[in-house]
Amino acid sequence: MNLALSETQQLVRDAVRDYLAREVSFDRVREVERSGGFDRELWRDLQRQDWMGLPFPQDIGGSGGSCVDLAVLIEELSKRAVIIPLVETMVSALTIHRFGAGAAARELVRDAAAGDAVVTPAIFEASDRFDDVAMAVGADGRLRGEKYFVTYGQNATHHLVAASADGSVGLFLADAEDPGVKCAPLPSIGRIPQALVRYDGAEATPVAGAEAYRYLVRLGRALAAIQCLGCAQQALDMTTDYVRGRVQFGQPIGAFQAVRHHCANMAMMVEAARFLAYEAVWSMDNGVATDAQVAVAKACASRTVTEVTMMAHQLHGGIGIVEEYDLHFFSLRGKERALAWGSAEECLAIVAGSVDEAEEWLPMRQAAGASAGLS
Amino acid sequence: MTREAGDAAPAGGRMESTYRMSPILRFGGGTNEVQRDIIAQRGLGLPR
Numbered sequence: 001m002n003l004a005l006s007e008t009q010q011l012v013r014d015a016v017r018d019y020l021a022r023e024v025s026f027d028r029v030r031e032v033e034r035s036g037g038f039d040r041e042l043w044r045d046l047q048r049q050d051w052m053g054l055p056f057p058q059d060i061g062g063s064g065g066s067c068v069d070l071a072v073l074i075e076e077l078s079k080r081a082v083i084i085p086l087v088e089t090m091v092s093a094l095t096i097h098r099f100g101a102g103a104a105a106r107e108l109v110r111d112a113a114a115g116d117a118v119v120t121p122a123i124f125e126a127s128d129r130f131d132d133v134a135m136a137v138g139a140d141g142r143l144r145g146e147k148y149f150v151t152y153g154q155n156a157t158h159h160l161v162a163a164s165a166d167g168s169v170g171l172f173l174a175d176a177e178d179p180g181v182k183c184a185p186l187p188s189i190g191r192i193p194q195a196l197v198r199y200d201g202a203e204a205t206p207v208a209g210a211e212a213y214r215y216l217v218r219l220g221r222a223l224a225a226i227q228c229l230g231c232a233q234q235a236l237d238m239t240t241d242y243v244r245g246r247v248q249f250g251q252p253i254g255a256f257q258a259v260r261h262h263c264a265n266m267a268m269m270v271e272a273a274r275f276l277a278y279e280a281v282w283s284m285d286n287g288v289a290t291d292a293q294v295a296v297a298k299a300c301a302s303r304t305v306t307e308v309t310m311m312a313h314q315l316h317g318g319i320g321i322v323e324e325y326d327l328h329f330f331s332l333r334g335k336e337r338a339l340a341w342g343s344a345e346e347c348l349a350i351v352a353g354s355v356d357e358a359e360e361w362l363p364m365r366q367a368a369g370a371s372a373g374l375s
Numbered sequence: 376m377t378r379e380a381g382d383a384a385p386a387g388g389r390m391e392s393t394y395r396m397s398p399i400l401r402f403g404g405g406t407n408e409v410q411r412d413i414i415a416q417r418g419l420g421l422p423r
C-alpha cells in the first residue's frame with residue numbers, strides 16, 4: 001500500500017505551509033484566542049485562494065479534489081494552531097452534498113465551497129453521547145432544546161442540528177440568525193470557540209436522514225484524527241529542534257540516550273497515528289470506511305497527541321511551561337481535539353463492540369492494499 | 376498456563392509456547408533500544 005502523498009498533495013502542503021509561515025504568526029494566534037472569535041483574515045485568504053472548494057466537484061464551484069487533499073490542508077493548519085471553523089464547515093457541507101436534498105441544501109453547499117457560509121454540526125445534549133439525540137423536531141417543524149459543545153456555534157452562519165424525527169436521527173439546517181437560536185459561550189481548554197446553544201422554536205429545514213448522520217460523525221472523527229496528528233507532529237518537531245540545540249553537561253541534550261529514546265517513542269506514536277488517520281480519510285474517499293476503522297484511527301490519534309505533547313513539555317523542561325513559548329498551543333488544542341468527535345475511550349468502545357465483525361474490515365484493508373496511492 | 380498440550384491447555388498449548396517465544400523477538404534484529412537509537416539518529420537527526 002502506497003501512502004506517499006501525490007504530487008498535488010505535496011503542492012498543497014508546501015503552498016499552505018509557506019503561506020502560514022509568512023502570514024500567520026503565533027502572536028496573531030494569541031490575539032485571535034483573546035478575541036473569542038476565529039481568524040477571519042485567514043478565512044478570507046483561504047477563500048481568495050479557493051481552498052474551501054478543494055474537496056468539492058467542479059460543477060458546484062469546487063476544484064475536484066478529495067478528502068485526503070483536504071486532510072493535507074487541515075494537518076498544516078493544525079501545525080500552526082490556527083482558529084478557523086474549516087473542519088466543521090467541510091464536514092457539514094460534504095455530508096449535505098452527499099446526502100442532502102432540496103434547494104436549501106444545494107445552495108448551502110455552494111456557499112460553503114465558496115467560503116461564504118460557516119456551518120457547524122450541533123450534536124451533543126446533556127448526556128454528551130453521539131447515540132443519545134433526544135431533541136425532536138416539533139409538529140410545527142421547529143427545534144426546541146439545548147445543544148452542548150457546538151464548536152464555533154456563535155460564529156457560524158448555519159447550524160447542522162442532529163434531531164430525531166420519525167424515530168431516527170436526522171440532520172436539520174438552522175439559520176444562526178434565526179431569533180430562536182441563542183448561543184452562550186462555553187469557554188474550553190482548547191481556546192476554540194464553543195457554544196451552548198438554545199433552540200427556542202428555531203425554524204429547521206430537514207436535509208438528510210440517519211445514514212447521513214452516521215457519515216457526518218465518521219468524517220468528523222477522521223478529520224479530527226488529522227487535527228490531533230498535526231498537533232502531535234508539531235510538538236515532536238519543536239522538541240527535536242530544541243534538544244538538538246539545548247546544551248547541558250557539555251553536550252546537546254539530544255545526545256543523551258534518556259532524551260533520544262523519548263523522542264524515538266514520540267516519533268513511533270506519530271508515525272502510527274499518521275498512517276491510521278490518512279488511511280481512514282482515504283477510506284472515506286473510497287467508500288470503504290467502517291465505524292471501527294475510523295474509531296481505531298481516532299483512538300490512536302487521541303492517545304498520541306495527549307502523550308506526545310506531555311512528553312514534549314517534559315523534554316523542554318522549564319521553557320516548555322512558559323506561556324510566551326509556543327508549545328502549549330499544541331497541547332491545549334490537541335487535548336481538545338483528542339476529546340472532540342469521540343475520545344479514545346469512546347472510540348475503543350466502538351472497536352470493542354465490533355470485534356466479532358473484524359472480518360468485515362480486515363479484507364477491506366487487503367483490498368485497499370492492492371490499489372496504490374492516496375489519490 | 377499449562378505447558379503440555381492437553382485438555383487443560385488453552386489452544387493446545389500454543390499460548391504457553393508463544394509466550395516463551397516472545398522475549399526473543401525483542402532482541403532479534405537489534406534490541407528495542409538499538410532501534411530507538413536508530414530512529415533518534417537517522418530519523419530525527421539527533422546528535423550521538
